[in-house]
Amino acid sequence: GMDIGGIDVGMLLGYPGTISALMQRAGRAGRRERDSLIILLAGEDALDQYFMRHPEELFLRPSEAAIVDGTNPDISKAHLVCAAAEIPLAEKEPYLNQDCKKQIDSLIAEKKLIPGAGGRRWFPNVPRPHRLINIRSVGSTYSIHDERNGRQVGDIGESRLWSECHPQAIYLHHGRQYQVKSIDDAAKAVYVQPAPVDFYTQALGEKETEILHRLREFDLGCGKAVEGELKVTERVTGFQKRRLFSGQLISTHNLDGPPQILVTRGFWIEMDDGLQDLVETEKFHYMGSLHASEHALISIFPLEVMCDRSDVGGISFTHHSQVGGAAIFVYDSYPGGLGITRRAYERLPSLIGRTLSLINECPCEDGCPSCVHSPRCGAGNRPLDKGGALFILKKLSQIREVIATEPQGDNVEKPRAPLRKTRREKRVAIQRSLPSELEGKRILAFDLETQRSADEVGGWGNVHLMGLSLGVVQDLSNGEFRTYREENVEELIEELFSADLVVGFNCVRFDFGVLSGYTGRDFSRIPVVDLLVLVHQASGLRCSLDALAEANLNQGKSGTGLDALRFYNEGRWDELEKYCRRDVEITADIFYIILHEKRLNAPMRDAQMESIRVELQLDELISAN
Numbered sequence: 001g002m003d004i005g006g007i008d009v010g011m012l013l014g015y016p017g018t019i020s021a022l023m024q025r026a027g028r029a030g031r032r033e034r035d036s037l038i039i040l041l042a043g044e045d046a047l048d049q050y051f052m053r054h055p056e057e058l059f060l061r062p063s064e065a066a067i068v069d070g071t072n073p074d075i076s077k078a079h080l081v082c083a084a085a086e087i088p089l090a091e092k093e094p095y096l097n098q099d100c101k102k103q104i105d106s107l108i109a110e111k112k113l114i115p116g117a118g119g120r121r122w123f124p125n126v127p128r129p130h131r132l133i134n135i136r137s138v139g140s141t142y143s144i145h146d147e148r149n150g151r152q153v154g155d156i157g158e159s160r161l162w163s164e165c166h167p168q169a170i171y172l173h174h175g176r177q178y179q180v181k182s183i184d185d186a187a188k189a190v191y192v193q194p195a196p197v198d199f200y201t202q203a204l205g206e207k208e209t210e211i212l213h214r215l216r217e218f219d220l221g222c223g224k225a226v227e228g229e230l231k232v233t234e235r236v237t238g239f240q241k242r243r244l245f246s247g248q249l250i251s252t253h254n255l256d257g258p259p260q261i262l263v264t265r266g267f268w269i270e271m272d273d274g275l276q277d278l279v280e281t282e283k284f285h286y287m288g289s290l291h292a293s294e295h296a297l298i299s300i301f302p303l304e305v306m307c308d309r310s311d312v313g314g315i316s317f318t319h320h321s322q323v324g325g326a327a328i329f330v331y332d333s334y335p336g337g338l339g340i341t342r343r344a345y346e347r348l349p350s351l352i353g354r355t356l357s358l359i360n361e362c363p364c365e366d367g368c369p370s371c372v373h374s375p376r377c378g379a380g381n382r383p384l385d386k387g388g389a390l391f392i393l394k395k396l397s398q399i400r401e402v403i404a405t406e407p408q409g410d411n412v413e414k415p416r417a418p419l420r421k422t423r424r425e426k427r428v429a430i431q432r433s434l435p436s437e438l439e440g441k442r443i444l445a446f447d448l449e450t451q452r453s454a455d456e457v458g459g460w461g462n463v464h465l466m467g468l469s470l471g472v473v474q475d476l477s478n479g480e481f482r483t484y485r486e487e488n489v490e491e492l493i494e495e496l497f498s499a500d501l502v503v504g505f506n507c508v509r510f511d512f513g514v515l516s517g518y519t520g521r522d523f524s525r526i527p528v529v530d531l532l533v534l535v536h537q538a539s540g541l542r543c544s545l546d547a548l549a550e551a552n553l554n555q556g557k558s559g560t561g562l563d564a565l566r567f568y569n570e571g572r573w574d575e576l577e578k579y580c581r582r583d584v585e586i587t588a589d590i591f592y593i594i595l596h597e598k599r600l601n602a603p604m605r606d607a608q609m610e611s612i613r614v615e616l617q618l619d620e621l622i623s624a625n
């Protein structure tokens, strides 16, 4: 809210939690296009350290997706009363769906709405109902007051009351410390006193969770991810005083908090039965491994969804009675849920990959606040097993089948039914040689893989943000392969611009689009044969490289774009290179077939195979250079 002119340098103490907040704060300096400098000093928090190891992400990541869950009755009921105060609700309003109608009935029962005479309109029963709504939280809240003068210093959602404002807790507000003196449940008020102390408090407690409803699920490498409705019962049983900055334990105290019940949305990972044996054979602590995985996974959440780590809760079990085995639960810390874990569930494979690299790259030996420790752990960060968490996350990321994420790079239609092989040209062998008019020319077959999925950068319109993980070029004049990683992206771009012809699949839109994130050069100047475009022009069909390979080379691709993302996230460079190189070979072979036979087998929409005529005007293509 400040506008101070003439700031040249800004210094941020710690990552502010979201890219949006980072950019907003950085924007305080360098107004009116003046040069400015922003310095980010990382804290020990997991996200801070993640960005220190992946600084490019600070610049390439788009703003987090902000989420609103309008189907949460706690949210929409409050909105309905406010809407009625602006203009009475009318039955014909298009936004009043079945859920809203039910909520109107319950609002009438709660005496918050009153029906009009005809029963088709509803009026608010409270003047200016928006005054009663806390814009910072969902559900009922407690106000926090200074005991000495009654002045309100803040408020807190009921679901977080006992974990953050239990008696004797140190409550931080605008950088000031207060100690909680008493809680008045009838008045929904907490009384505090200023307390300049050199310690902070951390609540300890026990949690249980009951699965109320399973919504959807998919398989992971050593278990299953399930999304659904949960009932979480939490009881604060004590707290610890810890020294500021060092976190050193000073003392532990008992408390007898009331059970807090939260019905919310979340997801959980049900582990395969055999996993415990595998983990223990490796001499890891099973509970410690699950618990550490849970902490690290939650610490990565803000990378995918606009939220604070404290907006989600987690619980791990070596045995959960409803699951019948081990499970890690992660849920929205607000009644009814906000959609945070729903979004995270949809990005779980990529979240697991990032969590894996977070732990893997942390230089500590046994776990630290930058990887598996959580400042909010109700179990005092015990037990935790960093090595075991790595082991489990690696197993989980060996994805058997993913239904939640769209395979990347394959946003083209695939034939719907298995192909009936009709009118298929017989092919003996591929003639891998260039015709005389291409002799002595630099002809390159080319493909690249990316660091991020289209989903992660906000859709296929943002391919320039996806980032090169690895690119492979085959020089068809001598058959040599060259591989480029991001640090050599300039050389890759130079090589493409110096070629007489570049052959790719969907390279004009996709591969060149990705590379345009690194340079201002005009890729339309590169003479190119884009097989996707070529086949489309010849047959009206947009098919995948996979389908073309199957139709013409009797082989499919070795995996999906998702495998490539996983290889990258896990640093499995050899497998990534093999994968990318195979696509380059397929691309080159299809090109050779077109050169020598001027025909291709095309998998048509009606599951028929058709031989289509594909001709290249080579002299025109090349003289364009």
Ligand SMILES: [Zn+2]
Pocket: 362, 363, 364, 365, 367, 368, 369, 370, 371, 372
């Ligand atoms: Zn660490």
Ligand SMILES: [Zn+2]
Pocket: 291, 295, 374, 376, 377, 378, 379, 380, 381, 382
């Ligand atoms: Zn914990």
